[in-house]
Amino acid sequence: MKTIALVSSTGGAGRTTLTVALAGLLKARGHAVVAIECDPGNVLATHYGLHQPARAGLVSHLLAPAAPWRDTALQGDDGVLLLPWGDAAANGQGGDASPEMAIATRLLQEPHWLRDLIARIDLPGRAVALVDTPAWPSVQTTQALAAADLVLAVLAPEPLVCATLPRLRAALAGKPCVFVANGVMPGRQLHMDILTLLRASLGTAMSSYRIHADTGIPEALARDEDFCRGAPHSQAAHDMQGLASWLAGWVARQGEASIAGGAS
Amino acid sequence: MASLIARAKIYLRHSTAQGLGLEPDAPASTWLARLLFQPPRTGRRDLPALWMASLGGHLEHELGIAGESGFGVWLRRLFFRPRHRRARLAANLRLQHRERKRARRRALLGKVGSWFKPVYGVASHYGELLRQRLPGVDWDKLSDHAHRFSAGIDRLPYLKKLILLLALVIGLVFCTTPLQLGEQFRLFLCVWLVMVLARRVPGRGPTMLMVSLAVLMAGRYIWWRTTQTLNFNSVPEAIVGYILYSAEIYTWIVLFFGYAQTIWPLNRKPRPLPPDPASWPTVDVYIPTYNEALSVVVPTVLAANSMDWPREKLRVYLLDDGSREDFRAFAESVGVGYLTREEHNHAKAGNINHALPLTQGEYIAIFDCDHIPTRSFLQTTMGEFLADPKCALVQTPHHFFSPDPFERNYDTFHRVPNEGSLFYGLIQDGNDFWNAAFFCGSCAVLKRAPLEEVGGIAVETVTEDAHTSLKLHRRGYRTAYLRVVQAAGLATDSLADHVGQRIRWARGMTQIFRIDNPLLGKGLTFFQRICYSNAMLHFFYGIPRLIFLAMPCAYLYFGLHVFNAQAISVFAYVVPYLFIAGLANSRIQGQYRHSFWAEIYESVLAWYIVLPTTLAFINPRLGKFNVTSKGGVIKEQYLDWTISKPYLFLLALNLVAILVGFGKLLFGYTGEPATIWMNMVWAMFNLTMLGAAVGVATEARQIRVAHHIPLRVPATLVFPDGRTLACHAENYSTGGLGILLPLEMRLTKGEAVDVALSRGPVDYQFPAVVVRCRGVHLGVRFEQMTQEKESQLIECTFGRADAWVRWQEQLVPDAPLHSFFEVVDMGYQGFLRLYDACMDAIDSLFSRRTRESG
Structure with a gap:
C-alpha cells in the first residue's frame, strides 16, 4: 500500500476536493483506495455525504487505543473506503480535560501513529491511501507527512502561496514530492504570472498537470454529485484524470521497484 | 389626354362591375365567372367563381407564373416554357470523394466481395499459414549488411572504378544486342517480373535494382529508336520525325539526370545546438x-x-x-x-x-x-x-x-x-x-x-x-x-496565379542556364552540375510536351510515318520502356507524386512556359518580375476561358484526329490499321490529359477570404458561468477558430465564450463569441484582440513546434493502376465541365440578348 498525503500551506487550496476526485479516479483505474480524513474539520466526510460527523473514526482509536476501530470505515458510492476522523466530543472518555488537548498530546508524542495505523490496513493489490489534511502547519499534517510515501502539495495560484512556499518546501525536504496548481484560470494574468514564478522556482517538482478552475466543482458538491462523473468533458475533470493517471503510474513504478528490490 | 383615358377606364370598369353585381377590384377569375354565370342566390356558395379561382391557381402552377402577374406574362407562358436551371453533368467531386470511401467498399467488396468471400478467406488463410512457415527476411538487417560490405569493398583501390567500367560494358552490350521480337518480349516479361518482386521489398537496394533495370530498358529502347526507326521516305516525314526524336532525346536526358539526382535521398536530421x-x-x-x-x-x-x-x-x-x-x-x-x-x-x-x-x-x-x-x-x-x-x-x-x-x-x-x-x-x-x-x-x-x-x-x-x-x-x-x-x-489562389508563378520560375531557371550555365564554369562537382542542370532542364518541358500532344495528328492527318517501325515492334520496345520506367518512377517518387500526375501538371503548364523559356533562352534579359497575389475570393464556379484556350485548340486537334482515324478505318483508305489504332490510342491519351487540363481551369468556388487552415491542437472553452470544457481546435482562420466539441451542445449565435489555448506549460485565454454551432462543430470569432493577444494566438496555433509534424502522415502511397483510373476520371470530368461551361456560355449569350432587346 502506498500512502499519498495531500497538503497545502493555505486554506481553501482544494486538498479535499482533489482527495475525493483522485480517490474515485484511482478506484476507477482498478486500485483499492482508502481515503483517510486526518482532519478534525470533518470536511472529507462532508464530501462523501455525511452531514453530521461520524461518531467513530480515527479519533476513537487515538483516544482509546484499545477500542476496535476496524468497523469505523465507511464505503463511498464509488467504492472508495473512507476512514473518517470522527467526533472527538462523542468519543470523550468521560474525562473532564478537553479532547483536543489529549489528541494534540498523543499526536505529538507518537509521530508515527498514523503510519503504524495505515500499515495495519491490509488491502489487496496496488492499494492507495489518500490522506486529506488540514492546512499546514498542524499536528495532523505532520502525522500525514510522516506517513506519506508521496506528498502531493496543492498550490492555489495566490500570492500567499508564494510567500509560504519556501517554508513548506523546507518541511518537505527529503520526501518524494509533487506540486500541483489547482483552480487555475488562464484568463487571469495574476494566475499565469504566479504559475510562471512557481515553475521557475520548483522546476521539475512542479507537475505539468494544472487543474483548471471550474464552477461545476462547488455545484457538484452542493448537489452531492461526483464532479468527474457528472461533467466528464470539463477541462478540470480532464486535468484530474491526467493527474490520476500519473499517480497510478507512480504507484505501479513503486510496486515494480519494491519487487525488484525484494528479488535482489 | 392620358388622364382622360384613365378616367374613362375607371368609369367603364365601375359601371360594368355594377351591371354584373361585382366589386370593381375583384380578381380576374370572378370577373370571368360573372360574365358566363349568374350571380348566386344569397346564402349560396359562389360555385362558378370558386371553380374559376381553383382553375386559375392550377394554371399558374402549371405554367410557372407567380401570382399577380400581368396579362403579357400569361400570354408568353402559353407559348414559351419558363427558363429552368440546366442540370450539370460534371460531378461535384467534393461530395463524391466524401461518399466514395463508403461507396467503394459497399460496391466492390459488398457485392463482388461477398460472392468470393469464402474463396478469398480460404486463400488468405493458407497464404498466412504459408507465410508463417516461410522464414521471415529482415530486410533492414540485410541492407545494413550490404552497406557494410560495399563500404568494405570501397576501401580496395581501383575496384570501384573497375566495377563501374564493367557495368558500363555490360550495360552497353545489353542495350545494343539485337533480339528477335519474341525474345524482346520475353526479356520484357523477365524484367517486369523482377520489378514486380523488387517493388515489394523495402530498402534502397531494390530501388537501385529497379532504377538500373529501368536504365537498361531505356538504353535498349534508345539504341533501337536511334538505329532502326530514323529512316524516312520524304523530306516532310524526316523533318517531323526528327522533331519527335529530339523531343524524346530531351525526355531521356531528364530521365537519366533525374535518376542521378534522386538515387540516394539524404534524409538529413536536425543537429543539436550547444547547451549554452x-x-x-x-x-x-x-x-x-x-x-x-x-x-x-x-x-x-x-x-x-x-x-x-x-x-x-x-x-x-x-x-x-x-x-x-x-x-x-x-x-x-x-x-x-x-x-x-x-x-x-x-x-x-x-x-x-x-x-x-x-x-x-x-x-x-x-x-x-x-x-x-x-x-x-x-x-x-x-x-x-x-x-x-x-x-x-x-x-x-x-x-x-x-x-x-x-x-x-x-x-x-x-x-x-x-x-x-x-x-x-x-x-x-x-x-x-x-x-x-x-x-x-x-x-x-x-x-x-x-x-x-x-x-x-x-x-x-x-x-x-x-x-x-x-x-x-x-x-x-x-x-x-x-x-x-x-x-x-x-x-496560390487561382490557376492564373499558379501559372504566373511557374512562368517566373521557368524563365528564371532558363536565364540561369543561359548566363551562368551549371554545366560550364568552375567550382562545381560533376553531380552538382547534373543536379543543377536537371533543375533547369526540367523547365524546358514545354516544347517536347506540346510535340507529344500534337504528334498523333502527323500520321492521322497527313499520313506521315514519323516513327518508322511496325506497330508490333513499337509494342516490343516502347511499351516495355514506358512500363518499366513508370514502375521505377513509382518506386522512387510514388510517395511524393502519384503515377501519371506529372503528365497532368506538365500538360497544364506546357503551353504557358514555352514562350517565356524560349524568349529567355534567346535573350535572358527579356521580361519582368511578376508577383503572385494570394488570399482572394472566387464567388461562382467558372471556367477560365482565356487560360484554357490553347488546350481547347489541342483538344479539338486530337478529337478531329481520332475522327479522321475512324474514318480511315471504316472506309478502308489504309493498309496499316494497326498504326492507325496506335496513333488513335495515343490521341486518346492526349485527350485525357487535355480534358484534365481544361477541368483544372474550372475554378471551384472559394467563398472565404480567410482560409480555414486544418490545425489540431487541444483547447479549453471557458463559459461565462465559470464552467470549462476540454475540446480540440479543428481549424484556424484569421479572426476565428473552428472547434470540435466532445458532445453536442446548443450554443446560440453571439453567445460569449472564452477559448484557452496552451503553448507548452503556459495557457492563454482569448475572449470570443459563438458564430455558429452545429452538432459538435463550433465556430467562434475572437473579440477585442489586442496586438499582444494576436501574438499569443499565433504562438498557440501556427507557432507551435508540432503544428505541421503530421503532414507526412497524410501522404497516400502510390498505386499506379488506381492512379491511372483517377487521371482518366479527371479527364472525363474535365470534358463534362467543358460541356457545362459551353452551355452556360450559350445561355448567358442568349439571356443577355433578350435583356438587351427587352
Whole structure:
C-alpha cells in the first residue's frame, strides 16, 4: 500500500476536493483506495455525504487505543473506503480535560501513529491511501507527512502561496514530492504570472498537470454529485484524470521497484 | 389626354362591375365567372367563381407564373416554357470523394466481395499459414549488411572504378544486342517480373535494382529508336520525325539526370545546438514584402518575433518595398525593425541586398511574408551551421496549408501529393546527397559572410534564390536541406496565379542556364552540375510536351510515318520502356507524386512556359518580375476561358484526329490499321490529359477570404458561468477558430465564450463569441484582440513546434493502376465541365440578348 498525503500551506487550496476526485479516479483505474480524513474539520466526510460527523473514526482509536476501530470505515458510492476522523466530543472518555488537548498530546508524542495505523490496513493489490489534511502547519499534517510515501502539495495560484512556499518546501525536504496548481484560470494574468514564478522556482517538482478552475466543482458538491462523473468533458475533470493517471503510474513504478528490490 | 383615358377606364370598369353585381377590384377569375354565370342566390356558395379561382391557381402552377402577374406574362407562358436551371453533368467531386470511401467498399467488396468471400478467406488463410512457415527476411538487417560490405569493398583501390567500367560494358552490350521480337518480349516479361518482386521489398537496394533495370530498358529502347526507326521516305516525314526524336532525346536526358539526382535521398536530421545559449550566434530575420495586405504579413511577423532564440540575439526586420505607413506603424508597435528604400530595382533580391549592410546578424533567416514560422525554426536549423563551418545555407520545405488550384479544382487536397511535394519531399533531399540542395527564397537561413562574398542575393535573374546558391556552390560552400516542415503558408489562389508563378520560375531557371550555365564554369562537382542542370532542364518541358500532344495528328492527318517501325515492334520496345520506367518512377517518387500526375501538371503548364523559356533562352534579359497575389475570393464556379484556350485548340486537334482515324478505318483508305489504332490510342491519351487540363481551369468556388487552415491542437472553452470544457481546435482562420466539441451542445449565435489555448506549460485565454454551432462543430470569432493577444494566438496555433509534424502522415502511397483510373476520371470530368461551361456560355449569350432587346 502506498500512502499519498495531500497538503497545502493555505486554506481553501482544494486538498479535499482533489482527495475525493483522485480517490474515485484511482478506484476507477482498478486500485483499492482508502481515503483517510486526518482532519478534525470533518470536511472529507462532508464530501462523501455525511452531514453530521461520524461518531467513530480515527479519533476513537487515538483516544482509546484499545477500542476496535476496524468497523469505523465507511464505503463511498464509488467504492472508495473512507476512514473518517470522527467526533472527538462523542468519543470523550468521560474525562473532564478537553479532547483536543489529549489528541494534540498523543499526536505529538507518537509521530508515527498514523503510519503504524495505515500499515495495519491490509488491502489487496496496488492499494492507495489518500490522506486529506488540514492546512499546514498542524499536528495532523505532520502525522500525514510522516506517513506519506508521496506528498502531493496543492498550490492555489495566490500570492500567499508564494510567500509560504519556501517554508513548506523546507518541511518537505527529503520526501518524494509533487506540486500541483489547482483552480487555475488562464484568463487571469495574476494566475499565469504566479504559475510562471512557481515553475521557475520548483522546476521539475512542479507537475505539468494544472487543474483548471471550474464552477461545476462547488455545484457538484452542493448537489452531492461526483464532479468527474457528472461533467466528464470539463477541462478540470480532464486535468484530474491526467493527474490520476500519473499517480497510478507512480504507484505501479513503486510496486515494480519494491519487487525488484525484494528479488535482489 | 392620358388622364382622360384613365378616367374613362375607371368609369367603364365601375359601371360594368355594377351591371354584373361585382366589386370593381375583384380578381380576374370572378370577373370571368360573372360574365358566363349568374350571380348566386344569397346564402349560396359562389360555385362558378370558386371553380374559376381553383382553375386559375392550377394554371399558374402549371405554367410557372407567380401570382399577380400581368396579362403579357400569361400570354408568353402559353407559348414559351419558363427558363429552368440546366442540370450539370460534371460531378461535384467534393461530395463524391466524401461518399466514395463508403461507396467503394459497399460496391466492390459488398457485392463482388461477398460472392468470393469464402474463396478469398480460404486463400488468405493458407497464404498466412504459408507465410508463417516461410522464414521471415529482415530486410533492414540485410541492407545494413550490404552497406557494410560495399563500404568494405570501397576501401580496395581501383575496384570501384573497375566495377563501374564493367557495368558500363555490360550495360552497353545489353542495350545494343539485337533480339528477335519474341525474345524482346520475353526479356520484357523477365524484367517486369523482377520489378514486380523488387517493388515489394523495402530498402534502397531494390530501388537501385529497379532504377538500373529501368536504365537498361531505356538504353535498349534508345539504341533501337536511334538505329532502326530514323529512316524516312520524304523530306516532310524526316523533318517531323526528327522533331519527335529530339523531343524524346530531351525526355531521356531528364530521365537519366533525374535518376542521378534522386538515387540516394539524404534524409538529413536536425543537429543539436550547444547547451549554452550564450554561445549561439546572432540571427536577423528578413520578411520582405511588396504589395501584400497587412493582414497577411502580421501573423508572419508575430510568429517570427516569438521564435525560441535568445532575445538579444534575434532581430526581426520587415523589409517593405511598398513604403507603406501602416506597415511602419505596425512594425514599431510590435518592436521589429522596419526597412524601406527609395528605388525599387531588382524586386525581392534588391530588397534583401539593401537590408544586408543595415543589419549585423551573423545569420539571416528569410521568410516570404506569408510563410509563418514555428517557434522551433531556428533551433532546428541553426545546429547545422555550428556543426559544419563551411555550410552557407539551410533550407526547409515550403509547406502550404491551403489547397493549390489543382487540389482545389479536383479536390485532391490531402489525397494526392501536390506539385510541390515531389520537389520538397524528394528532389531537394536527393540534391542534398550531392551537396546541391538549393535556396528556394523562403523558409531558409543563410550565413552572412558567404552571402556577402558572392555579392548578396543574385540579381541577374528572376529566380534569385537558385542562382544565389549556385554561386555559393561555385565558391565551395556547402548547403543543407532539412525535410522538417518548420513554416507554412498560403498556396496560390487561382490557376492564373499558379501559372504566373511557374512562368517566373521557368524563365528564371532558363536565364540561369543561359548566363551562368551549371554545366560550364568552375567550382562545381560533376553531380552538382547534373543536379543543377536537371533543375533547369526540367523547365524546358514545354516544347517536347506540346510535340507529344500534337504528334498523333502527323500520321492521322497527313499520313506521315514519323516513327518508322511496325506497330508490333513499337509494342516490343516502347511499351516495355514506358512500363518499366513508370514502375521505377513509382518506386522512387510514388510517395511524393502519384503515377501519371506529372503528365497532368506538365500538360497544364506546357503551353504557358514555352514562350517565356524560349524568349529567355534567346535573350535572358527579356521580361519582368511578376508577383503572385494570394488570399482572394472566387464567388461562382467558372471556367477560365482565356487560360484554357490553347488546350481547347489541342483538344479539338486530337478529337478531329481520332475522327479522321475512324474514318480511315471504316472506309478502308489504309493498309496499316494497326498504326492507325496506335496513333488513335495515343490521341486518346492526349485527350485525357487535355480534358484534365481544361477541368483544372474550372475554378471551384472559394467563398472565404480567410482560409480555414486544418490545425489540431487541444483547447479549453471557458463559459461565462465559470464552467470549462476540454475540446480540440479543428481549424484556424484569421479572426476565428473552428472547434470540435466532445458532445453536442446548443450554443446560440453571439453567445460569449472564452477559448484557452496552451503553448507548452503556459495557457492563454482569448475572449470570443459563438458564430455558429452545429452538432459538435463550433465556430467562434475572437473579440477585442489586442496586438499582444494576436501574438499569443499565433504562438498557440501556427507557432507551435508540432503544428505541421503530421503532414507526412497524410501522404497516400502510390498505386499506379488506381492512379491511372483517377487521371482518366479527371479527364472525363474535365470534358463534362467543358460541356457545362459551353452551355452556360450559350445561355448567358442568349439571356443577355433578350435583356438587351427587352
